[in-house]
Amino acid sequence: MTSMASKAPAKDAPTSGGIRGFVGDNQQWISLVMRVLLAVMWFNYSLGKLTSPETNAQSVRAFRILPESLVSPFGYAQPYLELALGLLLILGLGTRLVAVFSALLLLVYIGGIISLGARGIAISCGCGGSGGLVPKGHTRYTLDVLRDLLYILPAAWLIWKPASKFSLERALLGDPI
Template identity: 55%
Template sequence: MATDQMSRTDGKESGRGRRTAVVTGIGTAARLGLAVVWAWAGLAKISDPEAAAQAVRAYRLLPESLVKPFGYGLPFLELALALLLLVGLGTRIAAGLSALLLVVYIGSIASVWARGISIDCGCFGGGGAVSASHTAYLQEILRDIGFLLLAGWLIRWPRTWVSLDGLLATD
């Protein structure tokens, strides 16, 4: 509001208004992009719960009793984040949780890599053991870092267009 008024009265301020629009535009793209990523990741894992559980088991990080809760639950956590980002509700929190989840994923992949286990990350379905020549840890980690940057942007600048946050005017 204040920025709008100022930009109308002061020529210097119109530059800032444009910059705000650019930041908001990038944020909107980041929000929707991350929503698509989570939706894709989540949907790819729900059709076969056993495969999802095995993808988790293959990391050899969790005890057997937690394999199923994580394998069954994580895809729905991803879908929930996708939904929140899609409608733009609690963008900063959703982005924060996205970043947290991505950090966990990156750490898990790095840990598997360091231990010399050969698996597919199971990030977008699939998962489980693969032959050593079929691992793609570096690509998987770089890809997740890319997603992490989107989440980071939204934590810093959570304001976006066409969002419930904007509709409810909270900042």
């Protein structure tokens, strides 16, 4: 019965339809919140590194995944990339595409952290700084993975429902996205 009610038109859904009705009614507002959440995360990730890209390159090096010739370019490009993703999300331009890209990048981060834990790498010097790497015995890999997994949620929502309030693409394209 409740499932029938939840499929009912939006007007009478809030009282009888529970979460699904609420989501149907407010999808574009929820997507807006998700956009802002994800954008704030990217800005937060980016700005810490942007001021000290060398330190970030050192953090990238400490992961010992990329070959040396790619460490510095990636270390420098990463904060700009994150900044661009944040900007596009705030503007609401190409939201689904940016959400896909965000999720992929987060998966790369998660993979990197898990592989650090698996290889038992803890770095002893030159690695404080922005990447969150710490001296021996002070790793928080589980927490870091959980944090990034949590951030994948808004990205996943936006891949599913990219249309949102106050987005440039909706202004240009109209409903529905």
